[in-house]
Amino acid sequence: MTHTTTTVDALYTAARELAHMYPRLTQLIHETAGNPTDQDTKTPTQRAYMEPWNTPAGQLAHNIHTQVRRYETALNIRLFNTAKYRGTSDALTIQAFNRLAVLIDHAHTRHIDSTDVTDAEQLLLSWPRQIRLMLDEPLPGEEPWTKAPGNLCCPHCERRLELQPGWQHNPEAADVICRHCKDENGDWYRWVPSTWVEALQQPA
Numbered sequence: 248m249t250h251t252t253t254t255v256d257a258l259y260t261a262a263r264e265l266a267h268m269y270p271r272l273t274q275l276i277h278e279t280a281g282n283p284t285d286q287d288t289k290t291p292t293q294r295a296y297m298e299p300w301n302t303p304a305g306q307l308a309h310n311i312h313t314q315v316r317r318y319e320t321a322l323n324i325r326l327f328n329t330a331k332y333r334g335t336s337d338a339l340t341i342q343a344f345n346r347l348a349v350l351i352d353h354a355h356t357r358h359i360d361s362t363d364v365t366d367a368e369q370l371l372l373s374w375p376r377q378i379r380l381m382l383d384e385p386l387p388g389e390e391p392w393t394k395a396p397g398n399l400c401c402p403h404c405e406r407r408l409e410l411q412p413g414w415q416h417n418p419e420a421a422d423v424i425c426r427h428c429k430d431e432n433g434d435w436y437r438w439v440p441s442t443w444v445e446a447l448q449q450p451a
């Protein structure tokens with residue numbers, strides 16, 4: 248398995264992930280901007296002026312929407328000397344993700360070396376992670392929280408307690424944290440390091 252094959256697989260995987268995740272991102276925009284179905288007093292025209300693009304989710308979606316079209320056009324011109332206008336719907340954005348993966352794959356096959364190709368590749372591979380962070384669903388490898396040893400669970404929600412990223416650098420000061428329960432200040436519930444150090448010393 249060569250490096251290139253792995254990269255190409257990653258591109259198609261990213262495109263498939265985005266097909267599921269992008270609609271959820273655009274859904275999040277409407278949730279954070281106020282659900283239109285809860286605004287029955289507003290006319291459809293007033294709803295159109297809610298400017299959901301001003302939310303962080305909206306800005307990310309707008310950025311992706313624009314960039315995927317921009318690089319699709321750039322690579323179409325570079326590879327085939329032609330470009331087709333792509334409409335603005337979410338369904339067409341999803342088609343553009345897949346098309347962009349195909350175009351980058353073509354560019355690799357033809358050994359076309361340009362910043363358009365490398366930039367497009369870097370963007371396509373980064374979008375799933377960016378959307379997951381916005382949806383608050385990072386994969387374990389993306390934001391390395393560590394499950395606390397000894398099956399320690401939160402007494403309130405019974406989920407596993409975790410050690411914050413970077414805890415290895417200062418383990419004696421590392422609290423165990425429940426990322427699901429927050430106190431009245433909006434801070435996560437946390438317990439002092441001895442909680443998990445003791446658990447570690449108990450026989451399994």
Ligand SMILES: [Zn+2]
Nearest residue numbers: 401404425428
């Ligand atoms: Zn909890």
